[in-house]
Amino acid sequence: MNQNARYDTVSQILHWATAVVVTIAFILGPERFGRLMHQGVDPATRSDIVWHESLGMLVLALTLFRLVWLALRPAPPQIQMAGWMRLAARLAHVALWALLVALPVTAVLALGGEDHPLTLLGGLRVDHMPAIAESTIAGLADWGEVHQLLGDAIMWLAGLHAVAALAHHLVLKDGVLIAMLPWTKPR
Numbered sequence: 001m002n003q004n005a006r007y008d009t010v011s012q013i014l015h016w017a018t019a020v021v022v023t024i025a026f027i028l029g030p031e032r033f034g035r036l037m038h039q040g041v042d043p044a045t046r047s048d049i050v051w052h053e054s055l056g057m058l059v060l061a062l063t064l065f066r067l068v069w070l071a072l073r074p075a076p077p078q079i080q081m082a083g084w085m086r087l088a089a090r091l092a093h094v095a096l097w098a099l100l101v102a103l104p105v106t107a108v109l110a111l112g113g114e115d116h117p118l119t120l121l122g123g124l125r126v127d128h129m130p131a132i133a134e135s136t137i138a139g140l141a142d143w144g145e146v147h148q149l150l151g152d153a154i155m156w157l158a159g160l161h162a163v164a165a166l167a168h169h170l171v172l173k174d175g176v177l178i179a180m181l182p183w184t185k186p187r
C-alpha cells in the first residue's frame with residue numbers, strides 16, 4: 001500500500017470535525033443577529049447566539065491546532081492530477097484556511113469594537129474588550145458586516161470544494177476524496 005495514499009488520522013478527524021462545526025455555526029447564525037445586539041438584547045439570553053459564538057470559538061481552536069499539526073504531520077498524499085487542478089486545490093485550501101481564521105477574528109473585532117459582550121456556553125462572558133475598543137483597527141470597517149460576508153463566503157467555497165471532491169471521486173476516480181475519508185480502503 002502506498003504510504004502516502006491518505007491523510008493521517010489526526011488530519012482526517014480535524015477536517016471533518018471542522019466541517020461539521022462550521023456548518024452548525026453557520027446554521028445558527030441568527031437572522032438580524034447584529035441588529036438584535038444594537039437594540040440592546042443581552043446575547044446571553046439567546047441560546048442561538050451563545051451556541052453560534054461558542055461553536056465559532058471552537059472552530060478557531062481547531063484551526064490553530066490544525067495549523068500547528070500541518071507543520072508536524074506526515075507528508076500529505078501526492079495524487080497525480082493536472083497542474084491547473086493542483087493549483088486550484090491549493091488556492092481553495094489557502095482561502096479556506098484564511099477564512100477559518102478571519103471569521104472568529106472579525107467577530108471579536110465586531111463585538112469588542114462596539115462594546116457588545118462575547119457570550120459563551122457555561123455562562124462564560126467577556127463584557128468589555130478595551131484593547132480592541134480603543135484600537136484603530138476597530139474603526140476601519142463595519143466588522144459585523146465583514147464577518148457576515150465571510151460567513152457566506154466560507155459556505156460557498158466549502159460547497160464548491162465539496163463538489164470538486166465528489167467530482168474527483170465519481171468522474172476522475174483518482175482517490176482524492178478517499179484520501180480524506182477515515183473508513184475506506186485507499187485505491
Ligand code: HEM
Pocket residue numbers: 021022025026029030031032033034035052053055056057059103104107108110111118143144145147148151152154
Ligand atoms: C465558523 C465560524 C463562523 C461562521 C461560519 C459564522 C457565520 C455568521 C453569519 C452567516 C452571520 C450573519 C447572521 C445574520 O445576521 O444573518 C454571523 C453573524 C455574527 N456572528 Fe458569526 N460566524 C462564525 C463565528 C463566529 C464567532 C467565533 C463569533 C463570536 C466570537 C461570532 C459572532 C457573530 C456575531 C456577533 C454576529 C453578528 C454580526 C453583526 O451583524 O454585527 N461568529 N456569523
Ligand code: HEM
Pocket residue numbers: 007011015018019020022023076089093096097100154158161162163165166176177178179180
Ligand atoms: C466547511 C466545510 C469545509 C472546510 C472548511 C474544509 C476545509 C478543508 C481544508 C482546509 C483542507 C486542507 C486540509 C489539510 O491539508 O489537512 C481540506 C481538504 C479536503 N477536503 Fe475539505 N473542507 C470542508 C468540507 C469538505 C467536504 C464537505 C468534503 C467532501 C465532500 C471535503 C473534502 C475534502 C478533501 C477530499 C480534501 C483533500 C483534498 C486534497 O488533498 O487536495 N471537504 N478541506
